[in-house]
Amino acid sequence: MNAYVGTSTSRVDGRAKVTGAAKYAGEFAADGLLHGFVVEATIARGRIARLDTSEALKVKGVVDVLTHARRPPLADKDEAWKDEVAPEKGSPFRPLYDDRIKFNGQPIALVVAEDWETAKFAATRVRVEYEQEAFATDLESERDKAEKVDQPHKPRGDAAAALTRAAVRHEADYVLPSEHHNPMELFATTAVWDGSGGLTVYDKTQGVQNVQKFLCSVFGKKPDDIRVISPYVGGAFGSGLRPQHQVVLATLAALALKRSVRVVLTRQQMYGLGYRPMTIERVALGAKPDGTLDAIKHEAIAVTSRYEDFSRNDTGWAEQLYKSPNSNFSHKLVDLDVSTPCDMRAPGAATGVCALECAMDELAVALKLDPVELRLRCYSDRDQSEDLPYTSKQLRECYARGAEAFGWSRRNPAPRSMRDGKELVGWGMATGVWEALQMPVAVRIVLTANGHAEVSCAASDIGTGTYTIVAQVAADALGLPIENISVRLADSTLPQAPVEGGSWMAASSAHAVLGAAEEIRRELARLAKAMSGSPLADLDAANATLTDGMIASSEGRGAAVSIADVMRHSKLERIEKEKLNQFAEDKSHARNTHSAVFAEVKIDEELGIIRVTRIVNAVAAGRILNTKTGRSQIMGGVVWGIGMALHEETVMDHRFGRIMNANIAEYHIPVNADVHDIDVIFVDEPDDRINRLGIKGLGEIGIVGVPAAIANAVYHATGKRIRRFPITLDKLLE
Amino acid sequence: MNNFQYSRASDVADAIRLLAADPGAKLIAGGTNLIDLMKENVERPSRLIDISRLPLRDIEETADGGLRIGALVPNSDLAYHPLIEQRYPLLASAILAGASAQLRNMASVGGNLMQRTRCPYFYDTTTPCNKRSPGAGCSAMDGLNRNHAILGTSTSCIATNPSDMSVALAALGALVHIARPSGQRTIALTDFHRLPEDKPHLDTNLGSGEIITAIELPPHGFARNYSYLKIRDRLSYAFALVSVAAALELEGNAIGEARLALGGVAHKPWRSLEAEAALRGQAATPDHFGRAADLLLQGATARSHNGFKIDLARRAIVRTLMQAASATPQSQAHKKIA
Known part of the structure; x- marks a missing residue:
């Protein structure tokens, strides 16, 4: 199958x-x-x-x-x-x-x-x-005008009081600039x-x-x-x-x-479209001496336009990751004379988790604890915001597999302690988390008597590989070689699909394909039974299987009949089925993907030059539909994370309210010379609760945690904590 | 982009005639910078005079043992020419530190000398810029000036020259051959570009109606002890925050001749005879290199965001001289600073 x-x-x-x-x-x-x-x-x-x-x-x-x-x-x-x-x-x-x-x-x-x-x-x-x-375009000078929007989660306990009494406390602002998608x-x-x-x-x-x-x-x-x-x-x-x-x-x-x-x-005009909003993230953590958390406070202040309130969940991610009896999260917006921000890969998490994970690293230093050990001591088996278990959560395995592949156990915890020739070596890590969403999608399958199937859906393939996974799932479900599947996407006249985003399209489209294929299979079973002298006269449609162009009973009794014969006997040139797949609502479990990111930097301290020489990203995201396109997705996220950490920044001259690096010569993203070894590990994460195929989606998780892991590695290498991104060399030389 | 006339020059004299006939005309060879500037409406030539087919593509040895490089030799061809690789590896290295392979294939030697600053205000026609519109004011002075000049600035402009090639040419003591209506002239590369003073719209001392025909390299190429180090915000494909061309003549550990030039810090490649003189006769040590750096950076001033470049330049100078002295020049291919 x-x-x-x-x-x-x-x-x-x-x-x-x-x-x-x-x-x-x-x-x-x-x-x-x-x-x-x-x-x-x-x-x-x-x-x-x-x-x-x-x-x-x-x-x-x-x-x-x-x-x-x-x-x-x-x-x-x-x-x-x-x-x-x-x-x-x-x-x-x-x-x-x-x-x-x-x-x-x-x-x-x-x-x-x-x-x-x-x-x-x-x-x-x-x-x-x-x-x-x-006019005003500068978040930092307008910070006082920030207004609260709906919190991502209700506060639990009394974080302020818990912070006051905490044995070990860390509190800092992390500043992430606006970024454009390019x-x-x-x-x-x-x-x-x-x-x-x-x-x-x-x-x-x-x-x-x-x-x-x-x-x-x-x-x-x-x-x-x-x-x-x-x-x-x-x-x-x-x-x-x-x-x-x-x-x-x-x-x-x-x-x-x-x-x-x-x-x-x-290219220049595209800087007038949406962007990842500049955000000031204030994180406060209070811990007991044993390294368990007693308080988490996370406040984000982000840019929006004067005409729309764009906000995402920057602050609530600790609820999924770290056990704490007291927590408080808030998101604030400052209205500025700019265009409305929009979603950019892992919106909210790329920035919010960056701040949280830098703060956790700082807390580990204060507690004299290994950063992985701190995260294990705070590990939450439940989503605390709703007090729910997860459909699956193999984050512990991510830490273990990632650390092993990286060689984390050989890390000397003291900053500035590791060297390679002229360069300081830093090893840092961070956790990543994203949602595993799924949406209603409809798919139409037209099976023709020549053993070819056309699968169509209005969903987009934005380069992620939707065409490919739809073909894979259809080929398996219909028992056909993938060459016999053609996929049509992204036409508004095709069966319904939401926008492709939020990492939901893989699970959503795959199950829609399954649903439509199921209809085809039932129809074939009905026709096969009805054939005069059918060897499958006793076939129970529920047990029919489609394999290698044949229909048979999964119970293995009786003969198999070729689909072509079934259609010929039924005088059918084509069977067409369309099905809208809706996922059953399940409020009893939280659904998330997770990752553990390990980064090595080598820094020429005299000149402030940072090289990210190794990244290991261990990802738990349910079943991976396609290990090749999946790995590419994660690698793309890692490269973007390198950019977030070291390069990317939309620079505005606030005297003119105008972006001054609106081109990809001056808006820096990593080039080949900035990218070295990237090791992607998919941790086994069977999940029979989330959906039939156990799929969670990979679009966003690859970037989350990467900038923090790099920033933490920079600290480990140099002893300098840079909290204003990107970490350019002038900040290291200061 | 504005409409423009197009002429193809049949020879150098024809190009000069065409230039004289239309004060709004510009020469075009590879066009890697000019076309960008035209797309942004920064340059609005009334006429483009295409000189790309003129016979200025030779690299020849001169009578005194130097090299004469035609103005239209593509940057890539120059960097990979055996005589350049063997005798002037500093120049090859500087060229390969710049731009991308595609741009170097198109860009000519003469055009490289004529490329204009990458100051964002110069490129954005909605903001004041004295270089683009004399008298309009300088937006960089109190604006985004993180990568602006620290040496030789004026109250009207703090833009930098973006060329890597020119920095090596300045260190090597190259000459620029110029054809003009009344014949030929030759000037030192260090006199070719100018400081902004009160006329920042003029990048060079090339007169109207003049054309660069060749670059001449003197015989001494410093092929043994040299290095070109470019410090930038990512490891490739970015303009220099600071770049250093260093060339030494060493006998044992004693410095004979020394050459030192900086890029990314001024309106022209920055060279100081005083700094070089201070190295002569000294031992090749970090202390002496630091002293030369101090002399080279004498008078450096910072605006609001570029103060780090002064310290960075000093460190980069010492490092580059160390690389040169130890005959371990910076590789432009490896993803690592030596």
Whole structure:
């Protein structure tokens, strides 16, 4: 039954991607295609006093310039602009809606021309005058204006009192900067006009049905008027969860001009989209001398825009990880004149767990305890927020396997005690945790008499490998070779799926495939029994199995019949089944993935140069559907974690309220030279409670804990505790 | 990007004529920096004069035993040329410390000398910048200046020259050959770039209508004791916070000739004859190297965020001289500082 699930099956779309056959949103052609270029605001707050497009319109090849004063109607109610990922509170941004400027880089006009270069040139001819207003973009100077949002969890006990009486206490602020996703593929939309009012919109998105519903409500269209397709996505990491400016602008222009329009954002313009918000994390830990915790307090102060409250759970993760009778968590927001932040890989956890795990390291030092030992002494077998057991939690095994692979037992605990030539050597570790969510997804399977199956679903594959795991699960469930499975994804007309995010798509799509395959199997069993003179006349549908193109009884009695014969006898060319899979609600257990990350740094102290020479990431995430794509997922997370620790920072000049490193030359991410050995270990974690296949999802867990492990290694190497990320060399030289 | 005219020069004289005929014209060879600046509307040439096909791609030995390098030799070809690798490995190393393989394949030697600062305010046309718009003011002075100049700054500009190649050329005492309407001239590379003073819009002393035709390397290549060390925020593909080109002539442990130049710290490659003179005749020891570093960094000043560069430069100078003295030059391929 499991020829493919659990193996290192290569990506089924790999060839298409490396040969260029895979088409992305900005690559779809259409007759008479026009190109739009976005004009952006250059102030942080105020209103447009005058917007003069006359010079731009004179440029040969320019078809139109759309502005708030010249555009087709847009919905005026906030509800119409709320996509399925929009923050509950707030009024979503509406491009070209009115004359208000809410952030620097806001789109204020779209120049539409016969070709992209002409549109780009003409965009420089749009003259704008502003009425500027006082603005604020600096979280640290506005910190006092922070306002509390809903806490992630209710407080337990009295953390403040417990901290006061704690034998050993640690309290500090950890500062994590804003970061941008920088997916390789630029945000792009090609809106294809069908000549009679309908649009096919090719969009870079993590959720085609989310975009389709959003466009219909924003433009007052009927569901059949707009179809959204996004077959391949060149990375998104959360930046494509919400419909972005370019899809609104391309659709707007296509409707205005009744022609097909493509809008591709530049790399610089993508810094006007969402981002991981800068967050100040204050963690306070109180421990008993034996290394058990008595108090945990974690407060986060994060950036949001003035028009929407974006917040994630930064602070509550200790409830899953560390036993403490007293705990208090709070999340605060500061409204600034910036665009709304959005999800970025492991939103909340990447930052919040970073602070918590640095703080735990500092506590271990204060207690003179090994950092792994401290975590074992505080280990929580229950999720304390709801006092629930886990469906599975092999975190202890992660610590053990990770430590063994890393050689942790050879660590000299004293800072500055380990060397390699000129370099100081530091070994640090941290815990990672994420949620194991699962969502309703529907899948349609069409089995044809030639033994081929088409599996289709509206879910996106954002580069994570959804095409591949869907094919693997379908091949096993239908008993077919994977070559006979074709997968169609990311078309809004296909069976329902939520946005791809939160690490939920692997479990959700896999079980939807199982559900639809089950229907196919039942139908085949029914047909097989009904065949005249059927050797499977006594077959119980519940015991039917599909293997190697044959249907048989799992009880092993009686003969097997080929599926092709069943269909031929039944005079059927195809069997089509669609099934929506809903997971049974289970409030009796917590569902999480976990990891233990071990990092080695080598530091040239004189010059402040840090190299991350080794990372071991031991992950417990249920059954791994595909060990190859799964390992790639974790490696990608680790590399990003190196970036969080050492490189990444969106730098803003608060005098202008403007991002000054909006390009990937100056916004640093790790390059090959910064990446050394990465060892990914998947710890066995059987879980027959969470879902049928025991799947938890791997999208986010790979990054969580990595920046803290590196920061803790830097401390171990140098004796210097850097609490302001990224850890650049000037901070080490201070 | 603005519209522009395009001309292809048939020879050097033609390029000079075309330049003289259109004051808004710019030469283009590899275009690795100019095209970026045009896309950002920082450079808005009325005409591009394509010189990429001119016959300036030779590397030839000169009568005195030096080398003459055509202005259009690609950076990669120069770095991997056997004569450069054998006789001027400092230059090869500096080139390989810069940019990426793809950029080095396109970029020309002359274009490398002409590349402009990466100051973010220079690139962002919505912010004031004296280099881009003379008289507009300097946003970096009291803004984001973590990677700005510490030497030779003025009250109007604290931008740095981003070239790695130029730092090695400065240390090696290279000459720049220039063709102009009235003939030829030759200047020292150290006089080619200028300090910002009150005219930061001028990066170099290249006059209007002038074209770089070649770089000349003097015979002495310091092939035995040299090193180029580039300190940056990641281990590759980033501009220098500080870079050091060091070259020594050693007899035993005694220093004969010494060359020392800094990158990433000033509007031009920074060299001090005084610092080099102080090394001559001394033993190759960290103390003497530290003293030379102090002389080279004399007058260094910091703005709000770049003070660390002064101390970092001192440390980097000593380290690079140690690498040079021990004949263990910094590798540009290994993921590690030697």
